[in-house]
Amino acid sequence: MRMMMTAICDGKYLHNKQSHAFSLEEALHECTCVSTHSKIVLKEHKAKCEIKNSDSLQVRITCLDPCVTMLSQKKKCDFIAAWEDKDNNTIVYYIELKASNHEKACKQLLETINYCKSIHGSCSRRCHIAAYPPVANATIQKYQKKFSKQNIELSANVALQAS
Numbered sequence: 001m002r003m004m005m006t007a008i009c010d011g012k013y014l015h016n017k018q019s020h021a022f023s024l025e026e027a028l029h030e031c032t033c034v035s036t037h038s039k040i041v042l043k044e045h046k047a048k049c050e051i052k053n054s055d056s057l058q059v060r061i062t063c064l065d066p067c068v069t070m071l072s073q074k075k076k077c078d079f080i081a082a083w084e085d086k087d088n089n090t091i092v093y094y095i096e097l098k099a100s101n102h103e104k105a106c107k108q109l110l111e112t113i114n115y116c117k118s119i120h121g122s123c124s125r126r127c128h129i130a131a132y133p134p135v136a137n138a139t140i141q142k143y144q145k146k147f148s149k150q151n152i153e154l155s156a157n158v159a160l161q162a163s
Contacts, residue, residue, distance in 0.1 A: 018069050025119050028080070031067035032060050040162075042079050042130070047097035049079075049130035053162040057083045064112070075111040082123070083162050090123040092116075093160060095130065102135045106143040106154070113152065129156040 019027040036058055040051040053059055062080040064071060079095040094112050096105040109127040113120075127147060129135050135156040147154040 019067055020069060024068075024070060024115060027068045027070055028062050028116075028119065031064065032062045035059050035061060040081075042081075042095060042097065044078060044097040045099055046132040047099055047130050048132075049095050049097060049128060050159040051081055051162055052159050053083075055086075055163055057162045059083045059162050071115065074115070075108045076115065077105075077108050077112045077127075080112075080116070081160070081162075082120075085163060090120075091162075092120045092123045092125050094125070094127045096128070098129060098131045098135075100131075102129060102131055102139045102156075103143075105129045105131070105135075106139075106146070109154075110146075113150070125151075126153040126155070128154075128160060131156060 019030040021027040021030055036053065036056045038053055038056065040053060040059055040061065042049045042051070042061065051059060060082045062082075063078070064076050064080065065078055066072070068076075077094045077096040079097075081093045081095060083091055085091055094109050096108050098105040106129070109129070113125060113127070140154065140156050144154045
């Protein structure tokens with residue numbers, strides 16, 4: 001029986017690290033950790049996002065706040081998680097952890113997508129809000145329409161599956 005391992009990669013994980021890179025791509029690289037654990041937990045206050053990784057894929061977790069200093073004065077999401085699926089397609093999740101103000105979370109996700117368009121434009125881009133208390137379905141449905149116009153999926157309040 002395989003032992004369940006949990007990797008915790010929250011703001012504290014890269015808290016002492018700050019990227020002073022000149023390009024966003026370099027900054028994202030400097031603020032990334034890689035995990036093959038079966039369960040990866042991203043958390044901030046009471047909100048948390050779980051990524052189930054039963055295939056032990058290399059999941060790259062990028063901590064945007066506070067690590068990517070060139071975005072410090074801009075609206076942005078908390079994390080980016082990326083992995084290659086079984087067909088070698090890159091899946092990129094923009095993740096926002098939020099205690100309240102879920103509309104602001106959606107706006108932060110959209111802003112981050114715009115910043116990273118040149119880096120992740122050819123990838124399968126998805127967004128996820130992990131909220132406590134959970135996001136209301138009406139809010140998600142409203143924003144799913146906005147995101148789908150950019151060919152981006154939006155989900156909330158569920159565990160993500162790296163596969």
